[in-house]
């Protein structure tokens with residue numbers, strides 16, 4: 001497998017049509033939208049992208065992401081390690097209208113509009129933002145018993161719906 005550029009840009013349909021494969025990794029500091037939500041720069045992100053088409057002749061991208069990150073514990077505000085594994089199928093649409101015409105299902109693959117210049121880093125970052133736990137804390141937090149979580153509302157609440165609506169409208 002050839003080494004991809006640091007921040008690869010792909011033509012989604014071409015990539016899927018050729019059943020291409022790509023993999024790479026970044027330190028978390030190179031994913032700025034994700035980094036904003038983390039405790040610090042420690043950690044890394046690995047991804048593997050697989051182009052394919054399904055039985056209905058639709059093109060899709062299989063995206064596997066693995067990340068080791070440090071979030072902020074909601075109780076003691078210290079770093080808490082998180083290990084994320086995501087494996088998703090993104091089907092490629094030629095327009096937003098094509099996505100909107102599909103019935104929305106909770107289980108089905110996500111649709112994305114495949115421009116000629118799909119930034120792989122953005123795809124990976126979106127999946128990680130969706131996968132971040134809402135209110136991480138240490139299983140045996142030193143603050144436990146002394147301070148109850150102040151509130152269940154977290155900075156991540158609403159992020160999922162925000163990303164969904166950005167992708168769908």
Ligand SMILES: [Zn+2]
Nearest residue numbers: 073076138141
């Ligand atoms: Zn804690």
